[in-house]
Amino acid sequence: MKNAIQVHGLEKSYGSHIVLRGLDLQIETGEIFALLGVNGAGKTTTLECIEGLRKYDSGMVTVNGKMGIQLQSSSLPSYIKPMEAVKLFAKWNKAKIDFSMLDTLGIKEIERKQYIQLSTGQKRRLHLALALSGNPDIIFLDEPTAGLDVEGRLSLHDQIRKLKSQGKTIVLASHDMAEVEALSDRIAILNDGNIVFCGTALELTEKVGKKYIVHIKTQQGNNTFETDNIEDTLLSQLGELKHKGIGVLDIKVDRGTLEQHFIEMARRTEE
């Protein structure tokens, strides 16, 4: 299958400040792809170059499909009403209004309010509705759930998964590691103007989080240790506890969180 997005050798500076240093990226059709990076790493710049909203200095960007871009906050006139914005965007896109999509995004509930009166979550839902109004193949979401409560976040996650199930490609930039872990098929980490990792969360774990973290809860307290060799270490620890007659109440094994791996990856690339 053709890639939805192909980026090759993308370079972008703001004056003397180099932000992207020859970035390469392939985003597959139908995947949820997350772009991660610390503040100022260049995620928005990358997205905007791909979206065609920002000029880049050199490189090549190919997009196979119609794009839908979620607006940033306060991008609409203060007094516009949600349905007025929806109608305007439908007209621009020469598309029919998708009322069922508006229903699932809860636009009906806010139709009487003006843009300025909407909460952060309501604005984000409206922005997503507008991004979807032209029935795009590729949807760009920059920090889609920042400032949302748990319920709002989960409902937006459901929406994003639904879009994927319809065969759409989703590209998101986010700081929320739990969100990225829960949603994305693949992750790219942007550091110092380049992609320093691109793959699945599991591949990132394999790459940086080789160690297992074992938590053993016993009658005498908790013991947490790291190991590369889970079988031998666990067997010897359990053997020792049995030998001492200490009862084991619980055992948990994990391989660290995406957040820990992201920090580790950033640390390694800075060394």
Ligand SMILES: Nc1ncnc2c1ncn2[C@@H]1O[C@H](COP(=O)(O)OP(=O)(O)OP(=O)(O)O)[C@@H](O)[C@H]1O
């Ligand atoms: N229009 C601009 N003019 C000059 N510098 C800019 C401009 N836009 C962004 N920058 C700078 O480029 C760098 C990358 O910014 P960008 O917004 O792409 O990063 P980001 O990874 O999206 O950051 P954040 O996570 O904070 O949103 C930053 O140092 C920023 O200050």
